[in-house]
Amino acid sequence: MIQFERSSVMNFENAIRGARNPMNSWAKGDSYYDEKGQYILGPNDLSLAKRLRLAGPDHRKYIRQIFVSVDITAPLYWWKEYDTYKISTVANSTSTMHKIHAKEFTLDDFSHDHLTEEGLESLKRTVSDLERIRQKYLEEKKKEDWYTLVQLLPSSYEQMRTCTMNYENLINMYYSRKSHKLMEWHSFCDWVQTLPYAKELILAEKEKEEG
Structure with missing residues (x-):
């Protein structure tokens, strides 16, 4: 079993503005905050974001500036696999050593x-x-x-960690793990799909193949 709580996605505004830096095209930016305080990508910005996403890692640096924080409760056997993702990820866990x-x-x-x-x-x-x-x-x-x-203590013992990562991390995790034997990874991929603009910016490779 795996649970995802208190998900938060941050820095969309700055990331998209930075994506326009190479061409000095800030005047074309059309994103805005709605009445709920959510950042909405306008047609121009969304089109640019999707093109850069598909252009590959060298061109989609802005993806690495979209940050995610989430509390994940999962068994230790799943955390052992998650821990292979060390670059640009941080996790602060509850302690089995001190509080077991x-x-x-x-x-x-x-x-x-x-x-x-x-x-x-x-x-x-x-x-x-x-x-x-x-x-x-x-x-x-x-x-x-x-x-x-x-x-x-069995490896099925559940531990909660507050994790931070970015959308580039999630692209790698999603496509590496979406067909994994562990059902926890399938749940992880389902959670990824709920994040803002996940379809366009994380699952974009699938869209490209189907197109």
């Missing part, structure tokens, strides 16, 4: 939506063991019990 003992372990702390019945029963036993060891650690404060929690 701070709350009761429950089944809902772990992704289990694709477990077989046998797998679910095994996870339930592990959760019960973790909680028993946690209680022991709280009572006796022995480091070996804390270490046992850390090493016994």
